[in-house]
Structure formats: C-alpha cells, structure tokens
Amino acid sequence: MNKEKFEKGLEIRRSVLGAEYVDQSIQNATDFNRPMQELVTEYCWGEIWAREGxxxxxxxxxxxxxxxxxxxxxxxxxxxxxxxxxGLSKDDIQEVFLQAAIYCGVPAAIDSFRSAKEVFDEMDKE
Known part of the structure; x- marks a missing residue:
C-alpha cells in the first residue's frame, strides 16, 4: 500500500462523504473487508479523486x-x-437524474430520485 496515496485518499474521502461515515467504515473493517477499504481509499480516492483533471x-x-x-x-x-x-444543489442532482433517465432508463432514474429524496429528508432533519 502506498501510504501517501492512502492518506491523501482518506482526506478526500472524508471531505466528500463525511469524516464520521469514513472513520466508522475504517474502524469497522474486519480482516475480510479491510483490504477493500484500503483499496478504495488508496486508489479510488487517493489516485482518481485526487487528480486535477x-x-x-x-x-x-x-x-x-x-x-x-x-x-x-x-x-x-x-x-x-x-x-x-x-457543491451540487438539489436542482443539479435532479438534472443528472433526468439525463440518466434518457440514457440509463426511466426505472433506474426513478429509483435514484427515490433514494435521493430519502437522503434529502435525512439532511433536512440534521
């Protein structure tokens, strides 16, 4: 494991998904799924999300x-x-799902709208 990329990935992952969620995922990792947590943190977040493109x-x-x-x-x-x-607004997210409806299918987009509503409802309570 590249420690530098892992640490950078951890920083980005926390900033996007929330430190509480990420720290809980890392702390709750078992011998079985810890390699996946490390892979996701290092490569997904530390390699790809860290790119400037x-x-x-x-x-x-x-x-x-x-x-x-x-x-x-x-x-x-x-x-x-x-x-x-x-920085995306609800309107931005709505537009993404409407675009996805055309290219990915209406049922998939309906499920995404439903899931997003659940998240927005939770966020409104916080």
Whole structure:
C-alpha cells in the first residue's frame, strides 16, 4: 500500500462523504473487508479523486449518473450526500437524474430520485 496515496485518499474521502461515515467504515473493517477499504481509499480516492483533471463537483455528477446506470442505491445515497458536500444543489442532482433517465432508463432514474429524496429528508432533519 502506498501510504501517501492512502492518506491523501482518506482526506478526500472524508471531505466528500463525511469524516464520521469514513472513520466508522475504517474502524469497522474486519480482516475480510479491510483490504477493500484500503483499496478504495488508496486508489479510488487517493489516485482518481485526487487528480486535477476534473473538479469534485463534476466527479460527483458523473458518479450519480454511473450509480444510476448500475442501479446501486446504497452507494447512490452515499454519493448524493457527497454531491451536496461538493457543491451540487438539489436542482443539479435532479438534472443528472433526468439525463440518466434518457440514457440509463426511466426505472433506474426513478429509483435514484427515490433514494435521493430519502437522503434529502435525512439532511433536512440534521
């Protein structure tokens, strides 16, 4: 493991997804899933998210569209919150899901709208 990339990835991951969530994921890692936590932190966050080619806001938009296409509601909810942390408005997120509806399918986009609403409702209570 590249310690420098891991630490940079941890910093970015915390800033996007929230320190509490990330720290809990790392602390709750077991011998079985710890390698996955390390892989995600080092490569996803420390290698790709750390690149300067795209701003975090754009990366969040891409993630929302791809997670809609892949129909991954758990990860989508996590990244809706991250998208808000990266400066996307509800209107921005709505536009991403409408665009995804055309290219990924209406049922996938409906599920994404539903998941995002749950996140927005939770955030309104905080």
């Amino acid at each position: 795209l701003p975090k806001k754009t990366r969040s938009m891409l993630n929302l569209a791809m997670l809609t296409a892949l129909n991954r509601p758990h990860e989508l909810k996590l990244h809706v919150r991250g998208a808000v942390n990266n």
